[in-house]
Amino acid sequence: MAAQFQTTPLSDALVILGAAGIVIPAFARFRVSPVIGFILVGVLAGPKGLGSLVGEHPWLGYLTITNPHAIEPFAEFGIILLLFSIGLELSFKRLWGMRRLVFGLGAAELLLSALIVGGALFLLGQSWGGAAGLGLALALSSTALVLPMVGTTGPVGRSAFAMLLFEDLAIVPIIFFLGALAPQASGEGWMALARTIVLGAAVIGAMLVLGRLLLPRLFGQAARTKSPELFLSVSLLVVIVASLASAAVGLSAIVGAIVAGILIAETDYSNEVEVITAPFRGLALGVFLITVGMGLDVRQVAAQWEILLLALVAIVMIKAAVTFGLLRLSGARKAVAAETGLLMASPSETTLIVLTTAMAAGLISAETASFWTVVTALGLTITPLLARIGRDAARRVDVGADLDAPPQDLGEATPRVVVIGFGRVGRLVADMLTNHGRAYIAVDSNIDNVAAARRAGFPILFGDVSRPEMMDRLHLGHATALVLTMDDPVLTVRLTKKVRAWCPGLTIVARARDAGHAAELYRAGATDAVPETLEASLQLSEAVLVELGIAMGPVIASIHEKRAELRKEIMEHGDLEQEPALGRRRLRDALKQG
Template identity: 60%
Template sequence: MAGDVGGQGLHDALVILGAAGVVIPAFARVRISPVIGFILVGAAIGPAGLGRLADAYPWLGPLTIDDRARIEPFAEIGILMLLFGIGLELSFRRLWAMRRRVIGLGGAQMLLSGLLVGAGAMLLGGLSPGASLILGLALAMSSTAIVMPLAGTGTATGRTALAILLLQDLSLVPLLFLLDAKGGPEALATTLAGGIVMLAGLLVAGRVLLPRLFAQAARTKNPELFLAISLLVLMLACLATGAVGLGAAAGALIAGLLIAETDYHAEVEVITAPLRGLALGIFLITVGMRLDLAALAADWPALLAATAALLLVKAAVIFALARWRRLRTGTALEASLLMASPSELTLIVLASALAAGVLSGPTVAFWTLVTALGLTLTPLLAALGKRMARRVDPQALSSGASDTAGKTIIFGFGRVGRIVADMMAEHGRPYFAVDGDIDCVAAARAEGYQVLFGDVARGDAVERFHLSEAAALVLTMDDPVLTVRLSRDARDACPDLSIIARARDGAHAAQLYKAGATDAVPETMEGSLQMSEAVLVDIGVAMGPVIASIHEKRSQLRAAIREEGELVEEPMLGRRR
């Protein structure tokens, strides 16, 4: 029996991982959100799809899953990783900075949408007031995992969506707390007290221990150690919240928040991104398995009507609130369509409500199908909203300011990076530096420099640091291969960005020019020019002619290097991916 269970578990894992391996590259190639692909694959390979035919056609067995209960652990892991990623995006400081928009816009949307949807469920579905309210609040949520990659944070629409989503994500904790609490007022008070003590303990431990743990991991230059510490924090937080009755989901969110408060959150986001993406894909496959095509065919009028009504109510509420906050018409229109669908968190609340006896099995099954349909429609609604917003108000889609907008970004903060930062400060120009040496970062920040810990060799540096909005990019790392690669990536993504790169010698500078650098500064050339200037001044040549001749010689050498770069067919250093 144990062998059969283990064999079935391995089979299910291979099917899910194989489906993820097909969906991600296939849908990326046609530039369609893989969310739709994951849900459709789940519907196809699940017990309500081809899985029900496996007995009649044995060759389908290795390609399908015939029991959804076996893959629930995969779905739970996906949910925990999803909430962990949400916590990484938040941080207490970010919440405080956005408190007015989060509470005003996000709180109003959650309350109004929840009341309207709940009232409709109570009048048409015959639910009790308490059950209707829980259902309305669950359906009022929108998908952070789908919406934010589609909207980003560099537009007015993205910032509006973020404010609403932050409130929704935070509301998940008290909702789950109320649903999971058992035993009446006394048990509720005990759980609340235990939760407060546990949260205080996690905050203290996170502030004291996490920086030291991640600092040691940073010194080892070992990304696997970063991942291991992150997963350890996630596991311990889930165990702590589960022990006091809050549930593992709350612990996953708190774990992300704790790491978001450290200086290493950006690195943790990059290192855990593949795992979180895979976990989300697995979760969405399980969502697709909830799409019972037979049930849809049997009750399609009611399901389509409920889905359409939910989308219209939420879109109307978000549009009205956005206009009330004096946002542009195009921004309000795009945000309302983008966030009209339910959320993956809706499924978490529905499952908790079913376990608590607040909602019945048929009710949860019906609204689970509605949620799955809504999640499938989210990318399509986002595209429709963007197109309509462009027609109504073209300026609504213009980019907004990010944390690095208008700043000079310095990659590498050794002796060269520090000098560049000093000169930027001397002339009153804002800058933002990134370095992968935690000791260097700590020393620089103690001296007042604006430096963030991060390894620019991993992940998409262009996207992570919003290089498209930067004033210039300065590459000072003593790694010629990485410098060439970053120059090429930044130039491909940002044709108008000024890229100034440190080069070892003339040959390296030629490669940098070919890769797209605006200026490449060879150390050997600059050292020779400075020595020549010192010699000429010391032997009595006037400073003015010396400086003029040095500038002229530098221009000649750069022109020769540029010409050499144009003639080089392939960089000698090659590429490192």
């Protein structure tokens, strides 16, 4: 009978995909953070939850994670993709401008938090080496959870990102430092650290040079194939190669992921890369959160809940106070300092790595490492709650501030026209908008069009608007109008329908192939649809009338009148006469009016 319920790796996939497809939407329906949902799935389906009952009830094997170690590489991949996406939002110029925040505020936050936490643990009886390891571990904050909540552009996001970036860069030195503190360590630990720093600098330098030379060509070829699969493969190849290169010389894999993201951010492909990798990033990050939940033993939490709660509250209060104080000293508003302080207050996923290193070095016992692992998992679980409390606290301490106003450097939120499609028609529309002083942003999925437009100085993004994520990034709620000029009738109608549902009051002007297509666009919600065939007839009529000596004013007036008549006819009756009779009829009517 037991053989009948023998599990396979597919049962683990069933749990993970079930969590992503069923549990998480259910949590979202009740406005509960997916982070908590994934962690609770890990608690229930992990070896310390229902998995512990598989021996008695073999059928539970289909509902539990039977091989936790097998999914750990996917969890690590989720963190790598997250840091890669963060790199996509940066640029070398912006990173250089943040150097004082990163190495000033970031270093001060990490070291001061570690000093206070470690000092408190030393006074409670922990050895000085163990106190140092625990202080550094618990001072770290969660990049994986914090940045997706606040981004990197607002005041809170910039401050949090600066501190988190320094922490990510400091992981490798921390690990070597703890190894050097080990009772059995020799002076080779410091030599290994110096060797890693030198090799790491060489590898990062090589990536910067090769990336600037090769990535535009590589992504350009992938974009020209118009194959989403190939473009995705190239994107994942770049991040994996960069991560492996940094890991091979002793650096953290996430350092390579950040560098790869920054390099791609300097190209025209960053928006499309971010959109196309988003589903993988979200699912892999969910796997990571499930592994965090698997580390929680409900029985241990129930047996030690008082001391665990006390430890968690102490860590949160210390880190929140340190971050708040440092931000206030640096000139940040109270609202920003309060929200950032609570966001950065819980431990990190990298805390688990440092705890393991400290235990392997003999600085802390296995029992101590297990205790603080549970505290860390609980801290990750309450991070969304801390974020919510932080937002509420920010509003209370700075009521007069416009917290919802977008930062000045967030160009997507600037009111402007969005032009989708930048061929001949799109460029002409852009020229006319420029002539009349109207701001706009263009989007095109043809990389050659984008490259040519960039060289000519047009503000344009490379991206595939058939993906909902790409449309979300255009912030159409802030747009003054949407102009659809693509030569794809089906996509034009589909986008018109979706955008009209999202933004009922937005002006949507669409290019139509013919009168029938224009009628479809009007039914889909277009404000105005311009059929190419009818416009060609009207322009031909105008040219003929002017050449016949009729004054320009009456000609233009009659053309406008005829255009309005045709628009009304299309909206009321749909398709008109088919070509070529249509063009001949419109020309004849125009000549008669002249």
